[in-house]
């Protein structure tokens with residue numbers, strides 16, 4: 001590749017291939033991530049979690065045996081970003097689609113990817129019943145305490161006092177009820193094998209989150225029951241904060257209420 | 268064991284037929300008057316024989332979305348319910364139509380509105396034939412009028428549903444679901460293998476286990492209005508093809524008739540009796556039974572109307588199909604409606620009285 005006319009030829013005379021030699025490579029984009037622009041806002045957690053899922057599927061060698069179910073929410077277009085088979089569910093119904101896919105194709109890796117409005121509000125019934133039946137699936141749950149896609153309305157997970165466009169004076173339990181810790185609920189269910197709460201706001205957290213996703217996916221393939229991986233996330237746009245501020249706010253407020261760590265691991 | 272003959276309820280016949288026609292999965296939630304479908308499947312345990320999945324879902328909302336997921340993965344999947352439950356499924360049916368996902372929905376109708384009654388009715392005609400949920404779409408609707416047809420239409424509905432990648436519905440009612448008749452069970456047809464599914468459904472999202480294809484995406488979403496219009500026009504072209512090719516109906520004593528009864532499902536059984544009585548009294552009555560309610564046999568009814576004095580539609584509702592019949596004949600002959608409501612089934616003699624009013 002040292003052709004002088006090569007379009008990628010750098011000023012140094014080296015091409016990209018010269019520079020990026022396999023032995024020098026410390027990090028690369030997972031092959032399962034498509035080369036397209038993501039629609040996520042800067043500072044949004046969705047993109048990071050997508051990458052972790054792509055890495056885990058790749059490392060498990062399951063690219064040709066995975067069915068992803070995308071939600072209605074900001075991740076509705078998840079199917080554009082990961083190069084696997086996808087079905088795009090109705091709002092909240094992803095666990096029902098996943099139930100059917102896994103039962104009809106038991107050797108496939110089946111997961112849903114859902115926001116807090118999708119999973120903990122309109123889809124509460126589908127979520128808890130799929131988990132309680134012990135479907136051999138994984139539910140990836142992006143909890144950003146807000147409805148990102150529709151422009152920042154209150155979610156079931158919105159913290160007390162937190163301002164959103166439908167609780168502009170702050171969430172008031174007398175008016176709006178209390179934030180729902182659905183992951184704690186899920187941990188009570190006999191059907192769940194692994195229930196954990198993670199985050200992706202720094203490198204250490206990202207590593208842990210990836211391990212959790214891998215454990216959940218492996219459980220589902222070993223027929224151990226259902227798995228719920230909550231990722232406490234940022235929504236910089238919905239929260240009306242810069243990406244850095246959103247990360248700080250998440251650490252200070254979200255993690256105070258939504259404690260990180262495994263809630264249940266049958267292993 | 269081919270062509271087994273049994274005495275069965277319509278609902279039981281659905282269950283037997285499903286197992287015999289290579290159905291991969293049933294997902295449903297109990298409701299009268301159709302709970303025997305899931306009950307019969309639970310007794311027959313097809314997961315131990317054909318490998319068919321049977322699951323009692325947490326709601327009709329979940330059932331239909333299981334259908335969406337299962338159909339989207341290329342499997343032959345079905346659900347059954349009755350009116351109130353079918354109302355809950357409309358969101359999922361609309362998604363299936365939009366994403367072009369096949370699947371079979373059986374509606375054993377009861378009277379409404381609301382919780383209504385558990386007695387039979389045909390008052391979901393409009394809901395079934397107009398799509399029922401949001402958006403411009405249609406569902407293929409078959410209306411059986413015997414236990415035999417309950418059994419036969421399961422495979423037919425699956426075939427049509429996969430041929431056109433469109434949800435199909437068997438629109439039955441509490442009479443056909445609950446009554447017992449002799450039924451010749453359809454010949455046994457094995458479930459398709461993974462290779463066969465890959466060939467029949469190259470679009471299905473099931474994890475592209477068989478190498479050599481790009482990932483598939485099942486979705487009804489399209490943000491670009493130009494593309495979304497194209498998608499809609501594609502659906503409309505498909506519906507036009509179905510209207511041209513898939514109309515089904517049955518005629519009885521129509522050759523010399525100058526009065527026509529148009530009736531489907533159980534109303535057609537009662538109307539047959541009324542027709543026979545009226546003929547004995549000297550009235551030249553024929554019976555036209557639409558078997559597909561969508562596509563509706565409008566051309567056939569229009570043709571027939573040229574030799575008629577009048578048409579009576581008999582429905583167990585307040586007059587729903589009558590509008591399709593009027594549209595078909597376009598004012599060329601008078602069209603009256605007769606129906607009973609609230610779970611009351613018409614009496615043949617009442618129908619004969621109505622014929623004299625034409």
Ligand SMILES: Cc1ncc(C[n+]2csc(CCOP(=O)(O)OP(=O)(O)O)c2C)c(N)n1
Pocket residue numbers: 072073074075091114115116117118119142144146147148149150155235
């Ligand atoms: C039946 C239905 N109701 C409402 C909506 C509108 N809607 C789209 S996304 C959404 C909320 C998404 O919030 P969440 O699940 O938290 O996902 P996020 O965007 O925050 O990732 C709503 C209410 C819809 N598409 N369908």
Ligand code: SF4
Pocket residue numbers: 039040041043044045046074144148149234235236237238
């Ligand atoms: S609105 Fe929020 S959840 Fe949606 S992409 Fe932007 S930051 Fe992410």
Ligand SMILES: [Mg+2]
Pocket residue numbers: 115116117142143144145146147148155
């Ligand atoms: Mg959210």
